[in-house]
Amino acid sequence: MHILLAEDDDETAGFIERGLDELGHATTRVSTGDGAVRAATTTAFDLVILDRMLPGLEGLEVLRRLRAASVRVPVLVLTALGGIADRVAGLDAGADDYLVKPFALAELAARINALMRRVPVDVVTRYEVGDMTLDILRREVTRSGRTIHLQPREFALLEQLMRHAGRIVTRTMFLELVWGFHFDPQTNIVESHLSRLRTKLREGFADDPIETVRGAGYRMRPDG
Amino acid sequence: MAEQPRRSAAYRIAFVYSAAFALAILLLGIAVYFAADAEFRRARDRAISDEVTALLHEAAGGSLIAEVRERETAKATDSFGYALFDPQGRRIAGSLDTVRPEPGFGMIVFRDPEEGRDTARAKTVELPDGNRLVVAIDSETVEDINATILMLFGAAFLVVLVIGVAGALVLGSYLRRRLGAISSTARGIVGGNLDQRVPVGTHRDEFDEVALALNTMLDRIAGLMDNLRQVSSDVAHDLRTPLLRLRNQLEQVGTVEGAAAKAVEQGDELLKLFSAILRITEVEGGGLAHGFAPVDLSALAEDVGESFLPAVIDSGRSLSTRSVPGVSVLGDRELLAQALANLLDNAIVHTPPGTQITLTLETSDGQARLIVADDGPGVSPADRTRLTQRFFRSEASRTTPGNGLGLSLVAAVAAAHGGDIAIGSEPGGLRVTLTLPRVTRNS
Numbered sequence: 001m002h003i004l005l006a007e008d009d010d011e012t013a014g015f016i017e018r019g020l021d022e023l024g025h026a027t028t029r030v031s032t033g034d035g036a037v038r039a040a041t042t043t044a045f046d047l048v049i050l051d052r053m054l055p056g057l058e059g060l061e062v063l064r065r066l067r068a069a070s071v072r073v074p075v076l077v078l079t080a081l082g083g084i085a086d087r088v089a090g091l092d093a094g095a096d097d098y099l100v101k102p103f104a105l106a107e108l109a110a111r112i113n114a115l116m117r118r119v120p121v122d123v124v125t126r127y128e129v130g131d132m133t134l135d136i137l138r139r140e141v142t143r144s145g146r147t148i149h150l151q152p153r154e155f156a157l158l159e160q161l162m163r164h165a166g167r168i169v170t171r172t173m174f175l176e177l178v179w180g181f182h183f184d185p186q187t188n189i190v191e192s193h194l195s196r197l198r199t200k201l202r203e204g205f206a207d208d209p210i211e212t213v214r215g216a217g218y219r220m221r222p223d224g
Numbered sequence: 225m226a227e228q229p230r231r232s233a234a235y236r237i238a239f240v241y242s243a244a245f246a247l248a249i250l251l252l253g254i255a256v257y258f259a260a261d262a263e264f265r266r267a268r269d270r271a272i273s274d275e276v277t278a279l280l281h282e283a284a285g286g287s288l289i290a291e292v293r294e295r296e297t298a299k300a301t302d303s304f305g306y307a308l309f310d311p312q313g314r315r316i317a318g319s320l321d322t323v324r325p326e327p328g329f330g331m332i333v334f335r336d337p338e339e340g341r342d343t344a345r346a347k348t349v350e351l352p353d354g355n356r357l358v359v360a361i362d363s364e365t366v367e368d369i370n371a372t373i374l375m376l377f378g379a380a381f382l383v384v385l386v387i388g389v390a391g392a393l394v395l396g397s398y399l400r401r402r403l404g405a406i407s408s409t410a411r412g413i414v415g416g417n418l419d420q421r422v423p424v425g426t427h428r429d430e431f432d433e434v435a436l437a438l439n440t441m442l443d444r445i446a447g448l449m450d451n452l453r454q455v456s457s458d459v460a461h462d463l464r465t466p467l468l469r470l471r472n473q474l475e476q477v478g479t480v481e482g483a484a485a486k487a488v489e490q491g492d493e494l495l496k497l498f499s500a501i502l503r504i505t506e507v508e509g510g511g512l513a514h515g516f517a518p519v520d521l522s523a524l525a526e527d528v529g530e531s532f533l534p535a536v537i538d539s540g541r542s543l544s545t546r547s548v549p550g551v552s553v554l555g556d557r558e559l560l561a562q563a564l565a566n567l568l569d570n571a572i573v574h575t576p577p578g579t580q581i582t583l584t585l586e587t588s589d590g591q592a593r594l595i596v597a598d599d600g601p602g603v604s605p606a607d608r609t610r611l612t613q614r615f616f617r618s619e620a621s622r623t624t625p626g627n628g629l630g631l632s633l634v635a636a637v638a639a640a641h642g643g644d645i646a647i648g649s650e651p652g653g654l655r656v657t658l659t660l661p662r663v664t665r666n667s
Binding site (some may be wrong): 083084085088102153179180181182183184185186187188189191192193195196 | 495496502503506512515527530531532534535536537538556557558559561562565566568569572573630
């Protein structure tokens with residue numbers, strides 16, 4: 001996939017470029033805001049990674065111009081500003097996701113994957129992955145046709161995993177998507193909820209449909 | 225600073241006020257003088273007319289000359305003077321020594337036997353027989369009264385002027401003294417003495433209110449300055465240690481196995497520390513309140529309690545959540561959730577397995593209280609007061625994970641929401657109470 005990276009700091013840009021290369025993505029890098037607007041309006045990218053602090057045109061202004069020019073490409077905003085108001089401003093300007101620097105490469109990769117295959121959420125009411133189904137409207141989960149009773153939180157966790165089936169969902173993504181928390185509690189609340197979910201899904205079956213990706217997060221096995 | 229009374233607004237206001245008052249007295253005096261004068265003259269003319277009518281009435285059928293003489297000898301009336309002139313202008317009766325005036329009212333000049341020439345108000349009537357009757361009254365009476373009025377008001381004017389000037393000076397110096405206290409405090413603070421406060425009087429008047437408002441503002445500024453100093457010293461002392469540890473770890477990379485992974489771990493810890501400091505600084509810096517919205521605290525308490533329950537159980541402790549429904553506060557849901565999460569984090573990390581943790585939401589008179597309590601070993605009273613200080617870690621918790629910023633954030637969040645936190649030990653263990661003002665239905 002072709003990704004536009006707008007980042008003025010060479011070291012950070014190099015770090016991201018190497019990471020994207022390892023993941024098999026082609027990267028075009030610009031280091032100014034004006035350059036980002038020019039590149040994104042003339043070339044069709046699959047994704048834009050946009051730093052908020054760019055020389056020339058500020059990141060959010062770049063985003064506004066792109067949206068005003070009807071450029072619908074998914075945009076992931078990177079920022080060193082982790083404040084509460086900053087995040088709201090970023091999402092208001094039309095960002096699809098928001099990642100506070102510094103971040104682990106695994107986190108960035110997971111976010112990129114999530115953005116690239118994003119399907120409008122309201123259209124999907126039912127997920128099927130391998131031998132598992134999840135019906136959002138009926139709040140029902142089955143495995144090989146057998147109904148599994150889940151707590152609301154466990155259901156929400158599974159919904160995110162199935163939505164991103166085959167891709168990694170990180171702990172901070174769970175915190176944001178399931179809990180609405182943009183902070184990381186010292187207590188690992190994600191892990192204990194997930195382990196309960198996994199126990200319920202495993203009961204009576206030989207394998208675990210969810211796998212732990214060390215140092216990155218969790219993934220639903222696409223084949224079930 | 226206005227040293228001369230001329231340049232002092234206080235003096236100017238007081239002087240203008242007393243001058244206006246004196247001017248009002250002066251105008252009143254002039255008005256009274258003219259009104260009284262006109263009224264006295266009218267009354268005098270009426271008295272003369274009445275006397276003429278009475279005289280002619282009583283003399284009807286008799287001798288007017290005899291009647292005049294009788295009246296002059298009786299001298300019972302208000303010192304009227306009489307004169308009767310024949311058509312030739314000779315005075316044939318009465319002692320009023322004057323020349324024959326024309327008929328009607330007028331001022332006449334006469335010779336007083338004792339005082340010499342004098343003026344009087346007179347009415348002259350042409351009688352049917354060609355004689356003229358003159359009845360006059362001395363104008364001294366009216367002039368005396370007028371003089372009295374003038375004197376009274378003149379005196380009043382002077383007294384008002386003197387009292388006004390004295391009052392203006394007293395008032396001016398009072399205002400200058402009260403305002404001077406404020407400006408000298410301000411100058412002291414500009415000069416670097418941040419501990420100075422405006423003296424507050426006991427009257428609770430406007431000046432005291434201004435002084436109180438200014439002092440509150442100064443306290444806030446001093447708090448922010450302390451905050452800044454604290455952050456600087458935090459950076460200097462508490463952040464150097466983990467950086468040094470990271471540096472030493474990096475030195476071992478290549479020689480000790482797993483050193484690189486450990487260094488990354490320490491780097492992550494360091495970043496977490498910075499995030500925590502920045503978050504506290506952001507919350508303490510204020511300005512968040514404009515983004516505040518009603519937060520359903522009951523739902524939040526249930527939500528956080530339910531989120532933590534599996535992790536608490538996994539750690540070998542227990543957690544029970546008791547919440548009352550329908551409690552809302554004005555605030556930031558995320559910050560309140562983080563504060564609550566920090567309290568639960570602490571209760572898990574700083575207690576032995578088997579500890580019972582309770583999360584309670586209760587209300588009383590316009591306040592909501594979130595209480596996280598445990599029956600663990602607690603904290604010594606001496607350490608308890610220092611728990612909300614940044615980077616403070618009691619001796620007992622040196623080896624447990626954490627950075628000593630958790631409760632600082634809780635305190636900052638409480639303050640940003642107009643509440644506070646209290647740390648107690650009853651009924652044993654540790655009990656942290658986060659008090660927040662409730663949103664009432666009609667606000």
